[in-house]
Amino acid sequence: MSDKELIDELFNNADGLTEKQKQIIQAAIESFAEKGYASTSTSEIAKKAGVAEGTIFRHYKTxxxxxxxxxxxxxxxxxxxxxxxxxxxxxxxxxxxxxxxxxxxxxxxxxxxxxxxxxxxxxxxxxxxxxxxxxxxxxxxxxxxxxxxxxxxxxxxxxxxxxxxxxxxxxxxxxxxxxxxxxxxxxxxxxxxxxxxxxxxxxxxxxxxxxxxxx
Amino acid sequence: MSDKELIDELFNNADGLTEKQKQIIQAAIESFAEKGYASTSTSEIAKKAGVAEGTIFRHYKTxxxxxxxxxxxxxxxxxxxxxxxxxxxxxxxxxxxxxxxxxxxxxxxxxxxxxxxxxxxxxxxxxxxxxxxxxxxxxxxxxxxxxxxxxxxxxxxxxxxxxxxxxxxxxxxxxxxxxxxxxxxxxxxxxxxxxxxxxxxxxxxxxxxxxxxxx
Amino acid sequence: MSDKELIDELFNNADGLTEKQKQIIQAAIESFAEKGYASTSTSEIAKKAGVAEGTIFRHYKTxxxxxxxxxxxxxxxxxxxxxxxxxxxxxxxxxxxxxxxxxxxxxxxxxxxxxxxxxxxxxxxxxxxxxxxxxxxxxxxxxxxxxxxxxxxxxxxxxxxxxxxxxxxxxxxxxxxxxxxxxxxxxxxxxxxxxxxxxxxxxxxxxxxxxxxxx
Amino acid sequence: MSDKELIDELFNNADGLTEKQKQIIQAAIESFAEKGYASTSTSEIAKKAGVAEGTIFRHYKTxxxxxxxxxxxxxxxxxxxxxxxxxxxxxxxxxxxxxxxxxxxxxxxxxxxxxxxxxxxxxxxxxxxxxxxxxxxxxxxxxxxxxxxxxxxxxxxxxxxxxxxxxxxxxxxxxxxxxxxxxxxxxxxxxxxxxxxxxxxxxxxxxxxxxxxxx
DNA sequence: TATGAATGAGATTTCATTCAT
DNA sequence: GATGAATGAAATCTCATTCAT
The missing domain is CATH 1.10.357 (Tetracycline Repressor; domain 2)
Known part of the structure; x- marks a missing residue:
């Protein structure tokens, strides 16, 4: 909830983020903060975001x-x-x-x-x-x-x-x-x-x- | 040199560190500080320390x-x-x-x-x-x-x-x-x-x- | 051939095994029987199965x-x-x-x-x-x-x-x-x-x- | 005790086994039986036998x-x-x-x-x-x-x-x-x-x- | 003879990334 | 767009064996 708002605010919808994209960003934020960027795996983010691994790379090259x-x-x-x-x-x-x-x-x-x-x-x-x-x-x-x-x-x-x-x-x-x-x-x-x-x-x-x- | 002193001081050689161990610690300190723990590979440390990778694990279980x-x-x-x-x-x-x-x-x-x-x-x-x-x-x-x-x-x-x-x-x-x-x-x-x-x-x-x- | 049948029978393809999974299982069975579990390396299984080593671990955690x-x-x-x-x-x-x-x-x-x-x-x-x-x-x-x-x-x-x-x-x-x-x-x-x-x-x-x- | 006897009986002292050798054999027997040959490491045997790793290879080439x-x-x-x-x-x-x-x-x-x-x-x-x-x-x-x-x-x-x-x-x-x-x-x-x-x-x-x- | 530090080859496992569907 | 199986390079770790002391 407040998570969504956060993202909405941060990435002014102008950018036109998909629902999935928001989920990915949300999951990434949580994991990066908790374990650090280097120790967070993309598969982990995908799981937490409820999307397929490939979906992340569709939106973010790396x-x-x-x-x-x-x-x-x-x-x-x-x-x-x-x-x-x-x-x-x-x-x-x-x-x-x-x-x-x-x-x-x-x-x-x-x-x-x-x-x-x-x-x-x-x-x-x-x-x-x-x-x-x-x-x-x-x-x-x-x-x-x-x-x-x-x-x-x-x-x-x-x-x-x-x-x-x-x-x-x-x-x-x-x-x-x-x-x-x-x-x-x-x-x-x-x-x-x-x-x-x-x-x-x-x-x-x-x-x-x-x-x-x-x- | 000053590196060795540092290590000597920190790990009072009372601990009886091998020469190689000191090299490993020195290399690890440098790499961890520079790239972070998670982004430093043990092979990198080994190379920088001038020892075999196995040597690291002989002294430190993980x-x-x-x-x-x-x-x-x-x-x-x-x-x-x-x-x-x-x-x-x-x-x-x-x-x-x-x-x-x-x-x-x-x-x-x-x-x-x-x-x-x-x-x-x-x-x-x-x-x-x-x-x-x-x-x-x-x-x-x-x-x-x-x-x-x-x-x-x-x-x-x-x-x-x-x-x-x-x-x-x-x-x-x-x-x-x-x-x-x-x-x-x-x-x-x-x-x-x-x-x-x-x-x-x-x-x-x-x-x-x-x-x-x-x- | 008869190998595939065996696997099909054993793991009633109800389970929905990929083609690659079957190859992995087949290769593993052969190697385990021949050399024993502990002496069979996963790289060996991968090679025999004609898949990448990572593929094994995608299907079987360990x-x-x-x-x-x-x-x-x-x-x-x-x-x-x-x-x-x-x-x-x-x-x-x-x-x-x-x-x-x-x-x-x-x-x-x-x-x-x-x-x-x-x-x-x-x-x-x-x-x-x-x-x-x-x-x-x-x-x-x-x-x-x-x-x-x-x-x-x-x-x-x-x-x-x-x-x-x-x-x-x-x-x-x-x-x-x-x-x-x-x-x-x-x-x-x-x-x-x-x-x-x-x-x-x-x-x-x-x-x-x-x-x-x-x- | 009865272990020593066993070894003594099996390897008729004729062979002239050192005390250490007996310990090694005893340790190896226990570990091999329990975990299998392939899954037993020589370092494990050495530890259980109370000898250095090198000692094993002094007596047994491999x-x-x-x-x-x-x-x-x-x-x-x-x-x-x-x-x-x-x-x-x-x-x-x-x-x-x-x-x-x-x-x-x-x-x-x-x-x-x-x-x-x-x-x-x-x-x-x-x-x-x-x-x-x-x-x-x-x-x-x-x-x-x-x-x-x-x-x-x-x-x-x-x-x-x-x-x-x-x-x-x-x-x-x-x-x-x-x-x-x-x-x-x-x-x-x-x-x-x-x-x-x-x-x-x-x-x-x-x-x-x-x-x-x-x- | 015994030691144990050191090695390096290789084992298991992880993971970012690609791609056919 | 989305999926997730597949990849292979690289990471961590293990281990039989060697060798200087």
Whole structure:
């Protein structure tokens, strides 16, 4: 159910995916996340998807094709909000304080990640091994996203809300805190009782104090 | 050379490893880190190690055995300093300020990680897929290490040097900042020019401000 | 030719065996009988069957699976006539004299064995080593077949045609004589000139005198 | 203990077997009987024998050598009593009646078999697959033993104690009854309660009636 | 003599991919 | 489009045998 929606959202039906294709993608996502790309066999995916082995290769020339057809759009969606052409303008006007920007951003992306945890998992697990993914990642994150954020950081630095450090360093520190929370919460210790509301607030506070300008 | 030292250090040759065994382990470490455990074939390891494929299986019953025989001690070494029985006592007395403790700890573990980057890589890549490793990780990190750190945090909280948050949250925030740096520096963007001295100092400052008690 | 018939008969093509599957089974039967299960390699079977080695494992998960898929139905067919629900009734009415029953039985099973000698060979060679087969053997022979025979023997004992010994003993003596002939004739000294007609008659005589009631 | 005696008896110390050699042979006998020659690995034998793998090959050039060095003397011992040069003379004089001869023979060989059951097992399991063993078997049994027995049978036929059938046939019938008992008793259903005394007597009776001359 | 590490040929098994139906 | 039997290359693993110590 929610699985279908996920796929529908990720691969905007525009692409015109068959019912079978969706089943295949769904099965692949589950298996890749659980056992890793290399340890998942196509026959396994076929079985879980309820299709014949050959059907997979009718839609995806190779197994790696299947992986890429999942990972690439996932990565795109993940960073989409940061790539919107005029993010900077919009944001700057919407959020007087960096703190509010931060809060909004975390909440937005966290919702997304919670919904797409498996995809996120696949990404961080496979990027190190798939040159194509690594390239995409570098191109998108390293250039596009970071580039936007640099502007955002500089903006708030100019407003005197952020300490006068190299923007790269600020980004690193902020990103570490956020991803640290996401990974701990969702991947390392998902079985613990997390009060998102509270933890996010504390994380934002931590960041804000950490990067507050010297008085 | 430095490879041999690494292995010697990790598998205290007390264990009495054959020359060939060392070659095998060395080759396995390299390949696992580079291509991942599942995508590394034993024939590849054998070739790189300059031994017959059968030799691998004489020393390690299965391929997974080989992985575990590398990962388990690596994990142990990685967290060793935090498990030293009286870490807390020692530390508390040695470091008047949490900041100094932090500084020392980061430098110590960073040196270790820089030397053993490949092993660290293997660990974070394979722990999600190897139940045995996951179990060890949980047992050691989650219980032993966290337990020690809880005491340390509480100690400095009582001294009024750390904000009065749940110690778990403090640990998370501190750990995120540190690992965020290590991963960014070593795994994500190793090709960039990092000034460790400076970055560490800034990270420590960030943390200290972030967890400073409210005045 | 006669090979195909054999297989068709044994694995009533109801089972829907592929042409390749039949070839595999045929090749396996030949090789197992000739060299024994453990000494027959799957690559050998594949070559003899004219299929790729992978094809074997598409149909039979393991090599042992292949053995069992041959041996189990063979055993079933071998003892089928003795398990027909109302064997006893039928036989008792059809054969006034035990001698006639014996004669009929030997001829019937001997024809079958001559046709399926290789299968019989595999059975007696592998049953001692394959717990699954041993279990089936005990369950079918020891319980089902022996049970029927007990009734038959008792029946003819009551008619005064057989000496008043424990039926188990009678069965053992009769079975020894029959299998002794079959094994000597077919397995030990197949190169000799056997006059089945005569030998069977003599064997039946031997048995009949051996178990004749005391006058 | 009794194992050592067995080996001592079988390989008359004359051969001068080392302690290690005995252990090897003992281990091999056990494993061959239990799992079959082909499915027993030399490393397994070495472990069970408590010696190094290399030690086996110091004493026996190949694995098959080891098998033959066990099987050949076992076969020899098994049929020894029937090959004693003047068996016929001796026997004829010792036993007025064929029945007594039979009784004595069964008892003698049965004791031996009970003591050497594992060896017997190995023989009947491996003879079909080992040309060398098959040759020895044919040579010894088919020629030597049968030859002797032919004379014995003929002798008692001339005395009018045995029906006037082809001696080969008589041998087959007698042998079937005896081996049928041994195999059923020791190999097929060793878990049942057998009263040897009684069963042997009945078997002898069965044979004697079966081959009694027509009145 | 005994050892056991090392070998390499070969055994079993897996699996991505193709293709006839 | 979908199927699933077939493939064959490669992966993991086994094992008899050798040889330096």
């Amino acid at each position: 197994k790696k094709d299947l992986l890429l057809s999942i990972a690439a759009p996932a990565m795109a969606k993940l960073i989409a909000p940061f790539v919107i052409k005029d993010l900077d303008k919009v944001l700057n006007q919407d959020f007087e304080r960096f703190e509010d920007f931060l809060q909004a951003m975390i909440e937005n992306r966290m919702k997304f990640l919670n919904k797409n945890l498996t995809l996120f998992r696949i990404l961080i697990q496979e990027i190190p091994f798939q040159p194509e993914l690594k390239a995409q990642f570098k191109e998108h994150i390293a250039s596009k996203v970071v580039e936007r954020f640099l502007k955002v950081i500089t903006h708030y630095q100019e407003k005197g809300q952020i300490i006068d450090l190299p923007p790269y360093t600020v980004i690193r520190l902020v990103a570490s805190s956020i991803f640290g929370y996401l990974i701990g919460r969702n991947l390392l210790f998902p079985e613990l009782d997390w009060d998102d509301q509270v933890e996010i607030e504390k994380t934002v506070n931590f960041i804000m104090h950490g990067i507050a300008p010297k008085k | 391929k997974k055995d080989l992985l575990l025989s590398i990962a388990a001690p690596a994990m142990a070494k990685l967290i060793a300093p935090f498990v030293i029985k009286d870490l807390d006592k020692v530390l508390n007395q040695d470091f008047e300020r949490f900041e100094d403790f932090l500084q020392a700890m980061i430098e110590n573990r960073m040196k270790f990680l820089n030397k053993n980057l490949t092993l660290f890589r293997i660990l974070i890549q394979e722990i999600p897929f190897q139940p045995e490793l996951k179990a060890q990780f949980k047992e050691h990190i989650a219980s032993k290490v966290v337990e020690r750190f809880l005491k340390v945090i509480t100690h400095y909280q009582e001294k009024g040097q750390i904000i009065d948050l749940p110690p778990y949250t403090v640990i998370r925030l501190v750990a995120s900042s540190i690992f965020g740096y290590l991963i960014g520096r070593n795994l994500l963007f190793p090709e960039l020019d990092w000034d460790d001295q400076v970055e560490i100092e800034k990270t420590v400052n960030f943390i200290m401000h972030g967890i400073a008690p409210k005045k | 090599k042992k699976d292949l053995l069992l898929s041959i041996a189990a139905p063979a055993m079933a067919k071998l003892i089928a006539p003795f398990v027909i629900k109302d064997l006893d009734k039928v036989l008792n009415q059809d054969f006034e004299r035990f001698e006639d029953f014996l004669q009929a039985m030997i001829e019937n099973r001997m024809k079958f064995l001559n046709k399926n000698l290789t299968l019989f060979r595999i059975l007696i060679q592998e049953i001692p080593f394959q717990p699954e087969l041993k279990a089936q053997f005990k369950e079918h022979i020891a319980s089902k077949v022996v049970e029927r025979f007990l009734k038959v023997i008792t029946h003819y004992q009551e008619k005064g045609q057989i000496i008043d010994l424990p039926p188990y003993t009678v069965i053992r003596l009769v079975a020894s004589s029959i299998f002794g002939y079959l094994i000597g004739r077919n397995l030990l000294f197949p190169e000799l000139d056997w006059d089945d007609q005569v030998e069977i008659e003599k064997t039946v005589n031997f048995i009949m005198h051996g178990i004749a009631p005391k006058k | 694995k098959k050598d080891l098998l033959l060095s066990i099987a050949a003397p076992a076969m020899a011992k098994l049929i020894a009593p029937f090959v004693i040069k003047d068996l016929d003379k001796v026997l004829n004089q010792d036993f007025e009646r064929f029945e007594d001869f039979l009784q004595a023979m069964i008892e003698n060989r049965m004791k031996f078999l009970n003591k050497n059951l594992t060896l017997f097992r190995i023989l009947i399991q491996e003879i079909p697959f080992q040309p060398e063993l098959k040759a020895q078997f044919k040579e010894h049994i088919a020629s030597k033993v049968v030859e002797r027995f032919l004379k014995v049978i003929t002798h008692y036929q001339e005395k009018g104690q045995i029906i006037d059938l082809p001696p080969y046939t008589v041998i087959r019938l007698v042998a079937s009854s005896i081996f049928g008992y041994l195999i059923g008793r020791n190999l097929l259903f060793p878990e049942l309660d057998w009263d040897d005394q009684v069963e042997i007597e009945k078997t002898v009776n069965f044979i004697m009636h079966g081959i009694a001359p027509k009145k």
